[in-house]
Amino acid sequence: MKNVKWETLDRLKTNFKELEANEHYIYMPFIDLVYYPSEPYRANYYGIGLLEEGEITFYIDLTEYTIKAPAIIFVDTTSIKRWDKTRPTYEMVSILFSEDFLQDKLVENNILASFSDLSSLGGCVTQLDDSEFERFNTLFKVIDLYANSDSSFHIEVVRGVIYSMMNDVAYLYEKYGNVTKNLPSLALKFREAVAKHCIEHRSVQFYASYLHVHPKYLSQVISLETGLTASEWIQKQVILEAKILLQDQSLAIGTIAELLHFSDQSTFGKYFKKYNGISPNAYRQTL
Structure with a gap:
């Protein structure tokens, strides 16, 4: 995979x-x-x-x-x-x-x-x-x-x-008690863009340019409508991508770092632990 x-x-x-x-x-x-x-x-x-x-x-x-x-x-x-x-x-x-x-x-x-x-x-x-x-x-x-x-x-x-x-x-x-909020078009487009491009692009500036809005405005809309900042949405999606790849035991962690466009395994490990609390290897051992 x-x-x-x-x-x-x-x-x-x-x-x-x-x-x-x-x-x-x-x-x-x-x-x-x-x-x-x-x-x-x-x-x-x-x-x-x-x-x-x-x-x-x-x-x-x-x-x-x-x-x-x-x-x-x-x-x-x-x-x-x-x-x-x-x-x-x-x-x-x-x-x-x-x-x-x-x-x-x-x-x-x-x-x-x-x-x-x-x-x-x-x-x-x-x-x-x-x-x-x-x-x-x-x-x-x-x-x-x-x-x-x-x-x-x-x-x-x-x-x-x-x-x-x-x-x-x-x-x-x-x-049945699961009341949702209407998300404006910008918030939906942001979510879809992050899902498609977060492996290669992890900066709010990229998504602001992609959606033709100012980064500050994008962050305000996303934070107001979702309760998470634009950066947190990006981090959340990158961690999800990493978790999916870590399920494949045949993939070395260094290979996963490369697939996710991190400069090296160490940088990936620090990113994963920062936003998920444990290292990639420790997460894999919980599966």
């Missing part, structure tokens, strides 16, 4: 012809973990999955989730994901979609607010009661009906269903 792998809609479409795919979304009427990498990965798409039966274990940014049906799962593009493939005893229906598809004909501000809420989390998991499960089950049945439809309006129908799901997921997340 040289670095965290990126999964794309295009790769899924190319490698698995049986998937019901459109230009900007893929509908999965069932889950087959062969579609996903064995190692941790990021994706260039968002996903909503309805766990219908059984129990599933997966990871979002190193946090383990073991959840029993019925449940709804949302994941975004900034989080690092990994599926436990050792216990394939569940049934799940999913829709994967690009941000462009979601926002192409966005007309309702509440959809954007829900999208902002959920994207600020990296992902979320919510158990469902019977009536909540039936709502999502019905929405997925509509997608199933239109996924291969000849109707000239089928794309708008699918997009409309996803809008409904986004609102409902955000509503349920708040209903």
